[in-house]
Amino acid sequence: MTALPARELATKLGLVIDLDICVGCHACAVNCKEWNAGGHSAPLTDSDPYGADPSGVWFNRIHTFEVETEAGDSRTVHFPKSCLHCDDAPCVTVCPTGASYKRVEDGIVLVNADTCIGCKLCSWACPYGAREYDEDAGVMKKCTLCIDKIYNETLPVESRVPACVSTCPAGARSFGDLGDPNSDVSKIVAARGGYDLMPEQGCKPVNKYLPPRPRKHDPDGEGLSPVEADQAGLLARWVDRLFTR
Amino acid sequence: MHPAKSVIFFTTASGAGYGLGFWLILLSLTGLAPQTPLLGWAGFSLAFVLVTAGLLASTFHLGHPERAWRALSQWRTSWLSREGVAAVATYIPVGLYGAGWVFGADLSQPFWQTVGGLGAALCVITVFCTAMIYASLKPVHAWRSAVTPAAYLALAWATGAVVLTVLVRLDAGLADMRAAVDTIALFGIALSTVIKRVHWFRVTKTHGTGSAESATGLGDLGKVTLLEAPHTEANYLLKEMGFSIARQHAAALWRAAFIAGVILPFALIAVAGAMPSSLGLVLTALAALSAAIGVVVERWLFFAQAKHSVTLYYGADRA
Numbered sequence A: 001m002t003a004l005p006a007r008e009l010a011t012k013l014g015l016v017i018d019l020d021i022c023v024g025c026h027a028c029a030v031n032c033k034e035w036n037a038g039g040h041s042a043p044l045t046d047s048d049p050y051g052a053d054p055s056g057v058w059f060n061r062i063h064t065f066e067v068e069t070e071a072g073d074s075r076t077v078h079f080p081k082s083c084l085h086c087d088d089a090p091c092v093t094v095c096p097t098g099a100s101y102k103r104v105e106d107g108i109v110l111v112n113a114d115t116c117i118g119c120k121l122c123s124w125a126c127p128y129g130a131r132e133y134d135e136d137a138g139v140m141k142k143c144t145l146c147i148d149k150i151y152n153e154t155l156p157v158e159s160r161v162p163a164c165v166s167t168c169p170a171g172a173r174s175f176g177d178l179g180d181p182n183s184d185v186s187k188i189v190a191a192r193g194g195y196d197l198m199p200e201q202g203c204k205p206v207n208k209y210l211p212p213r214p215r216k217h218d219p220d221g222e223g224l225s226p227v228e229a230d231q232a233g234l235l236a237r238w239v240d241r242l243f244t245r
Numbered sequence B: 001m002h003p004a005k006s007v008i009f010f011t012t013a014s015g016a017g018y019g020l021g022f023w024l025i026l027l028s029l030t031g032l033a034p035q036t037p038l039l040g041w042a043g044f045s046l047a048f049v050l051v052t053a054g055l056l057a058s059t060f061h062l063g064h065p066e067r068a069w070r071a072l073s074q075w076r077t078s079w080l081s082r083e084g085v086a087a088v089a090t091y092i093p094v095g096l097y098g099a100g101w102v103f104g105a106d107l108s109q110p111f112w113q114t115v116g117g118l119g120a121a122l123c124v125i126t127v128f129c130t131a132m133i134y135a136s137l138k139p140v141h142a143w144r145s146a147v148t149p150a151a152y153l154a155l156a157w158a159t160g161a162v163v164l165t166v167l168v169r170l171d172a173g174l175a176d177m178r179a180a181v182d183t184i185a186l187f188g189i190a191l192s193t194v195i196k197r198v199h200w201f202r203v204t205k206t207h208g209t210g211s212a213e214s215a216t217g218l219g220d221l222g223k224v225t226l227l228e229a230p231h232t233e234a235n236y237l238l239k240e241m242g243f244s245i246a247r248q249h250a251a252a253l254w255r256a257a258f259i260a261g262v263i264l265p266f267a268l269i270a271v272a273g274a275m276p277s278s279l280g281l282v283l284t285a286l287a288a289l290s291a292a293i294g295v296v297v298e299r300w301l302f303f304a305q306a307k308h309s310v311t312l313y314y315g316a317d318r319a
């Protein structure tokens, strides 16, 4: 069980996260917690939730980075991070019990809570910090890609996407089969130059990130455009005169 | 990485136990250790206690100790599983050889030589597997090198041999083997020191290829710094993988480990060699105590100084 699937998987379900769109509202993390607190890996235990030192299990965390060019121009990039359902998932092969596994049918990486001994080694092996230990349950927890939602036939078809995807108010998250080059998600990855996080770790993550688009305007070069006196209307000319005095 | 007490105790105690078992068997196979019941009883039961206490401690930090047996199943891919299998397997030949020793079997027979050889080899293999659990983790640059198994093996050699320097002073009949055991211990301490020096260099002067830029993929746009963390309080990731220790504290502990683990045991054992056995016994016992403190500090640093790549998402520059 702990060995990775021997062959290249046909179906690789995963997420595509558009860093150009994400506004850093944390709604995906909150809805993830809400859904999964009652889902496949429930509960997502919190300790001291209303006290001075709250902590708890979350599958999705939203970091915010600042990126500064050499010229000193900086921009803010909101950066959601959850399990990337890696093709070469080291968290699976290090597991001594076989509790951590990658599904052949869709590539989703899961933990079997009935056989996990809570040794935490998989969380050390994941370079991304995508696994969080549940002190209460004594087992490892992680993103399930909402397997209990995406295959749930009692839900309307449009709701059969991970909770983070259905809730994102900005539409920064897409879900689909990244193993199929003709899927919508694969096409957008190809078109926008979607990339892997930490390629040097060689985990071959399935989830992809789309880079922020280049700025349309040079931030320093252009202010408000001046009113061109001869072409502007009467009111504009009057205002212009008023302020250029 | 968070230095968990149970894991520190496990790796140091079991390392010394396997080292002790290895040297007892090897010295017996080569004819250097006389087959006295006292040495057999004291040596093999101490090795048994050290290893077993260590293994038990390692299960205490599990979320589900009652499921620990499951860890023996995935030896094809997991070093932790391999370690479990090797640890269990080692009990059989080493226990058998110890029994043969104390109950007066003719250990020069090919059967016993085979059992002994197997036991000694398994002691080495188990320590190697323990080290590979750490050395195989790509996200932790400090550990991911051949230096890690080399250090674990050398320290098991040294600590096991230091314990043996005490045992060979329990009985006048063992006087002839003292010089050999002392030499093995001194050599093991020297070797560990050299290897740990290389490790220190790796930890303090080099870093992994990961950066905040590669972690976010935003390097093309410019220099990446953390503006806001995802949460206000520490979470599991930060407590477990984000543990860090100030440089000057690490340096102070490194010096403490060097004094307690190297200088004192080396000097005490060297002096004990020239002393009558009762004084020698006291000196070597002090050496063993000091070495134990030294190796625990060393192991604490092994974890505390190791940086995990997840810290790149929490403000670290390189990892």
Ligand code: SF4
Pocket (backbone or CB within 6 Å): A082, A083, A084, A085, A086, A089, A090, A091, A092, A109, A125, A126, A127, A128, A129, A130, A131, A142, A203, A205
């Ligand atoms: S992101 Fe981490 S937990 Fe998820 S599959 Fe990759 S290595 Fe495993």
Ligand code: SF4
Pocket (backbone or CB within 6 Å): A094, A095, A096, A097, A098, A099, A100, A111, A115, A116, A117, A118, A119, A120, A121, A122, A123, A139, A140
């Ligand atoms: S914590 Fe559980 S899933 Fe993770 S490696 Fe240990 S046994 Fe496997």
